[in-house]
Amino acid sequence: MERYDLSVTNVTGTLPEGARKINGISLAIGFFDGVHLGHLEVVRQAVALARQQGLVPAVMTFDPHPRVVLGQGSQFHTVLTPLEDKLKLLAELGVEAAYIIHFDRDFSEVTAEQFVKSFISPLGVKATVVGFDFAFGHRGEGNAESLRVYGGGEIEVRVVSPVYYEGHKVSSTRIRDRLAEGDCNAVTHLLGRPYEIKGIVVHGDARGRLLGFPTANLLPEQPYVIPRSGVYAIYIDVLSASGASENRYSGVLNVGYRPTFDAPGGALKLEAHLFDFDGDLYGRELALTLHSFFRSEKKFESIDQLIEQITSDAAEARKILSTIVKS
Incomplete structure (x- = not known):
């Protein structure tokens, strides 16, 4: 072009x-x-x-x-x-x-x-x-x-x-409203494709790795509309220097403020856990494709409760994404 x-x-x-x-x-x-x-x-x-x-x-x-x-x-x-x-x-x-x-x-x-x-x-x-x-x-x-x-x-x-x-005019404002509700299904239909956020992986506190679920902390490259806080089933593309996808992984994304660890008023974070991946992504560009929101962010009383929930989240995300692939 x-x-x-x-x-x-x-x-x-x-x-x-x-x-x-x-x-x-x-x-x-x-x-x-x-x-x-x-x-x-x-x-x-x-x-x-x-x-x-x-x-x-x-x-x-x-x-x-x-x-x-x-x-x-x-x-x-x-x-x-x-x-x-x-x-x-x-x-x-x-x-x-x-x-x-x-x-x-x-x-x-x-x-x-x-x-x-x-x-x-x-x-x-x-x-x-x-x-x-x-x-x-x-x-x-x-x-x-x-x-x-x-x-x-x-x-x-x-x-x-x-x-x-669904009887309503398609508009950018409507898509923003649906993202604020975490309604990925509606957003996908309104856009004609799933919503995507691109960013660079930056260093976090490595707490996810200590919990047994290492995450890629994504810093968005542009001022994207960020969806509702909570947990999403996603696909993650690891991008090359040219912007092409080198590899695609299924995974789970947490959008929020990590209330179990961080004090109120902290910065919003996007943390993605890639299934079946073991490697270093620091400094790499990722594209996160949102497919389904399935729970709100919440504070846990113990680390064991959090690990149990993360394990459940990963299983739920795998189930959702396997259904998408088969369809």
């Missing part, structure tokens, strides 16, 4: 070297946090339109989230899908070019007309595909009809209707 990073300076008409070279684009526009079922439909229609009309399938997205810059919600400081993972998922859908707008205060002042005439038309965009709630430009003044008008009638605009799951 070709990548082009754009900023408000492009309003002057000076697009980055190479950004003008692609002529005839079918462009999906949106933030696409999560790249969920609704986003997938927008992108798939843009790719299908490109193939029908001999255009280049492309996306335009923004970084960071506009609401972060505008101070419109602290929840948007976390993400379901970091930019690089988002681009990878979009490439897998057939997208060949990505335009990333660096969203800052200056860019927030760009009018809808300026946006179309300085960022859309100069790229050779022939068609755009947007979601039903698409808005752009200063104070969200622009919509799908604005794209048509400011594009001088030369840009085809398609609006994708909302996608529903």
Whole structure:
């Protein structure tokens, strides 16, 4: 996938070297946090339109989230899908070019007309595909009809209707809410894939090893939305330097504050125990894929009680994951 990073300076008409070279684009526009079922439909229609009309399938997205810059919600400081993972998922859908707008205060002042005439038309965009709630430009003044008008009638605009799951509209907010409840099944259906968190293994206090259940303490690489505290059945991919999976293990994840050992107010920790693994993972990048939440975090009165519970958790996670594999 070709990548082009754009900023408000492009309003002057000076697009980055190479950004003008692609002529005839079918462009999906949106933030696409999560790249969920609704986003997938927008992108798939843009790719299908490109193939029908001999255009280049492309996306335009923004970084960071506009609401972060505008101070419109602290929840948007976390993400379901970091930019690089988002681009990878979009490439897998057939997208060949990505335009990333660096969203800052200056860019927030760009009018809808300026946006179309300085960022859309100069790229050779022939068609755009947007979601039903698409808005752009200063104070969200622009919509799908604005794209048509400011594009001088030369840009085809398609609006994708909302996608529903269990009678409710699929949205990033709904996915965040389900993660807060630990509802992995709903999250998997809304995303079209299990939720994933990537991070680097860092040193902990080695208490898990002393208990007979060594854990990999994961430091998330990006400000991911962290799910509900508790215990999860997961898969763990050990990643290579290129980001590819070298090995995959089943395992169990504890998200929480370790109340049996740590005082209240401590840092949230993600501790993964890999089944049938014996080795050193310090400094390695892991990808944790969440499949099922099965109990809340709790404080134990003795180490023996904790060991008994961890043993039970491991057995439960194995059972859950074996069912997933067989299905």
